[in-house]
Amino acid sequence: SPFLVLSTATHCAMAAAEATSEIRKQALRVFDSEEEVSVSLAKYTAELSEKFVREKRAFTTVLSGGTLIETLRKLTEPPYLESVDWAKWHVFWVDERVVPKDHKDSNYKLAFDGFLSKVAIPSNQVYAINDTLSAEGAAKDYETVLKHLVNVGLLPLSSVTGYPVFDLMLLGMGPDGHIASLFPGHPLLNEREKWVTFIKDSPKPPPERITFTMPVIKSSAYVAMVVTGAGEVHAVSKALGSEKRSSDLLPVEMASLEDGEFTWFTDKAAVSMLKDKASM
Numbered sequence: 001s002p003f004l005v006l007s008t009a010t011h012c013a014m015a016a017a018e019a020t021s022e023i024r025k026q027a028l029r030v031f032d033s034e035e036e037v038s039v040s041l042a043k044y045t046a047e048l049s050e051k052f053v054r055e056k057r058a059f060t061t062v063l064s065g066g067t068l069i070e071t072l073r074k075l076t077e078p079p080y081l082e083s084v085d086w087a088k089w090h091v092f093w094v095d096e097r098v099v100p101k102d103h104k105d106s107n108y109k110l111a112f113d114g115f116l117s118k119v120a121i122p123s124n125q126v127y128a129i130n131d132t133l134s135a136e137g138a139a140k141d142y143e144t145v146l147k148h149l150v151n152v153g154l155l156p157l158s159s160v161t162g163y164p165v166f167d168l169m170l171l172g173m174g175p176d177g178h179i180a181s182l183f184p185g186h187p188l189l190n191e192r193e194k195w196v197t198f199i200k201d202s203p204k205p206p207p208e209r210i211t212f213t214m215p216v217i218k219s220s221a222y223v224a225m226v227v228t229g230a231g232e233v234h235a236v237s238k239a240l241g242s243e244k245r246s247s248d249l250l251p252v253e254m255a256s257l258e259d260g261e262f263t264w265f266t267d268k269a270a271v272s273m274l275k276d277k278a279s280m
C-alpha cells in the first residue's frame, strides 16, 4: 500500500503517500475535533516561527483563504500572542480573488479580520495583491514583488527547483481537491514558467483570481494542509487512500514537496472515508 503507517501515536500517524513514481513522505495528524486541530496547528506554526527566526531572523508564511483562517484562531491567543516574534513575520497569499481588499470575497479581508488584525506583524511585511489591477496585471505585479524579495535576500531560491522557497505554507483544500486556485483538470496545473499566474474561469466563484503555481507550492520548506469537517472526505480519501492512479491526480496530490515536510492536520470527520483509517 502507498499509505504506509510508520507510527501509531494516538492522534498522529506518519504516512508515505505515493503521489508520483517516487515515494514522498507525508505526515498525517488526525485529531478528535477541529478545536484540537486548531490547538496543534498553533503550536506547530509557533515552533516553526521560532526555528526560522533563530536561523535567519525572518519567517515567511503563506496563507490560503477559506476555513483555514478560522482554524488559525489559537495562534492569536495566549501564549502565542505574546511569545511569537510577530515582527519577523512576512505574510503572503497562495491565492487571492481579484476583488477590492474590503470585499467579502477577499482572502486578504478574511485573513485581516480573523488573524492579522489581532497580531503585531508590521504592515509593510504583509504582501497583499494590488487590487487596482486586472487579474493578469495583479499576478505579474505579485511575481515582481516576489522577485524583488529574492533580490534583497528575504526569499531564497531552491537549489533543487529554482523556484522561491517559503518557510511555511498554511493551506486549505476544497471538496474537489483544489488547493490555492489550482482546480482539478485545469490547464493552470501545468504552468512551469511563472511563479504567480491568474485564472478568469474559476469553477468556484469569484471567477477571477491569482494563484501561486504548483512548482512554487512544491518548493516550500514546510506545508501544513489543514482539512476539517466532512465536506472534503472524498478528496481526502482519494489523496491518502491506498488506490493511486497517476492519470487523474487531484491538485492536492500533485503538491508533494521536492525537498520539504508536508503535514496534514485533520479531524476525524475529514478522514472518515479513509479506508486505511483503521490502521491509524
Ligand SMILES: O=C1O[C@H](COP(=O)(O)O)[C@@H](O)[C@H](O)[C@H]1O
Pocket: 063, 064, 065, 066, 067, 068, 095, 096, 097, 107, 171, 172, 173, 174, 175, 178, 179, 180, 181, 204
Ligand atoms: O476558494 C478557495 O478555496 C480554498 C478552499 O477553501 P475552504 O473554504 O474549502 O477551506 C482555499 O484554500 C483558497 O485559498 C480559496 O481561495
